Amino acid sequence: MNLSIYKGNDKTFEIEVTDQDDEIINLSGGQLFVNVTDWQENSKITKSSTDPTQIEITDPEAGLAQIHFVPTDTSSLASDIYVVYINYINYEGKTYTISQGEFQILDLGTISYIRNRIRNFNGDKEELNVLIRALETTDEEMNDYIQKAVDLFNSLGYTTSYTLSDYPNKGNLIEGTVIQILMGKGILSARNMLTYRDEGGITVQDFDTYGRYINLFNVYINRYMQQAMDIKRSLNVDGAYGSIESPMNYVDIWY
Structure with missing residues (x-):
């Protein structure tokens, strides 16, 4: 079970x-x-059905319950992916882990800003997508692609632990997200592409975006990798700055 919530929001x-x-x-x-x-x-967060304002068992026989989150649960936590465990203790006192999954905390301001910049960059807007007349990438999908871009950056070179909130270069994050979109939508296109010819001899290819997307992916991945590694090297150099104190600072203990 994977759950997501905007930082500092109520959600059930x-x-x-x-x-x-x-x-x-x-x-x-x-x-x-x-x-x-x-x-x-x-x-980071614990909840119990002993307090119905936290977990409310709404229909015991049907196994239905509601988990309530309030702003204070997430307001002090970093926007990141966490792990959520749901445990059940039965009437005999036996404990069972019934679910384990991801718990994603999203920064509404930051993620909306990034999504808007990506849509401005790649033109993924309903009024501009004249063929499909819809968004190619939904907000939920976009959130996932953005997180994948953060994870990719953290894995390059030396391991880092940046989150969406403190990502060091938003332009690089946007390009990394576009790469994830091209890869994800390219896979979808390749899986669903169908070529057929009607009686008039006209050839039609449904979902025929794979070829164009893979070409764009190859262009962007090279540029992104170079930029990302340059950023990582710069951060590494900045992090190595320090000072070496003179031994004369300790002259009072010398003989």
């Missing part, structure tokens, strides 16, 4: 609790617990 997630065989778990007499951790398993 409705869940259906099932076992590993997808059989509904009767929650009568039991308790639900939610634990959100970072990747080092440091707990």
